[in-house]
Amino acid sequence: MSKSIIQLIKQGEGLTTEFKRTIDSPYKIAKTIVSFANTAGGNLLIGVADNAALLGVESELKELQKLEKALGELIEKKLLIRVKSAQLDGKKIMLIEVDESPEKPHYAINEKAERIIYIRVKDKSLPIPRLLLYGEGDADTGKILASRHVKTLITYLKETDSVNAKVFSKIINISEKRAERMLQDLAAKQILLKISRGKPETFSLKWAE
Incomplete structure (x- = not known):
């Protein structure tokens, strides 16, 4: 059973929890979703500041449109997520739940159309070290x-x-x-x-x- 939104906010950011004031761009949200799916799953709370202050989302529809673009166009292999929302202190907070994927690794496509694997390290979504066959690495x-x-x-x-x-x-x-x-x-x-x-x-x- 998933934790309540209030519990998640109290717990703070970490390996499986991230706060965002808003979905800045479909590219950034694709990166976060992929990193959760490639690691241990996670919860993304929209309308919450880094310090856990409740800001709320202005338009749930706008956030969902950016989310739809990320899921439909910027993530390979496709992922299913769950989206919930709740009113806390009169503010609309959205919760995006991502399960650890049995089909990992998943790629997020960035603004340069590059396919990159992201994983979760502590409270950050980080790209895998790119040990390409181009002499990179030691x-x-x-x-x-x-x-x-x-x-x-x-x-x-x-x-x-x-x-x-x-x-x-x-x-x-x-x-x-x-x-x-x-x-x-x-x-x-x-x-x-x-x-x-x-x-x-x-x-x-x-x-x-």
Whole structure:
């Protein structure tokens, strides 16, 4: 059962809660929604200041129009959210509930039409480190990306959304245990994104092209 709007405001901003005075732009809201879906889910309260003061929204319709554009045009793969509203101290507060997605990673499209994966870190929505194959990142990362097994894995993940140790071990003909260690190591080095907590663990690429 979801927490009440009052409880969420009292709790303050954090990993799963963010306050916004208003939806500044569809791009910014897409980023926040994606970061919640890619991490642990979350609640976005519109009409609330950073210090938890209740400001209210002037027009619920205007906020919903920006939200609709974000969901319809600026988020890949599509996400379903829940929108609620309540009157608190005579002010209209909107609550957007986002579940952790079983289909992550999701991308937010920015003003430059770039597809970027965002995750939630503490109370911020941050882009994944973009360890692209363009020599970004440190020398150690460069070496890893240049290795034959990792190149094979990256090629596979560009065509398929995710991989687990069993599949990876068959692709490069090594033991499943060794494949598991390699995948965990690549996730620790911010090259892969761990996308499932269950067994078998699955991984996807951790950058946007």
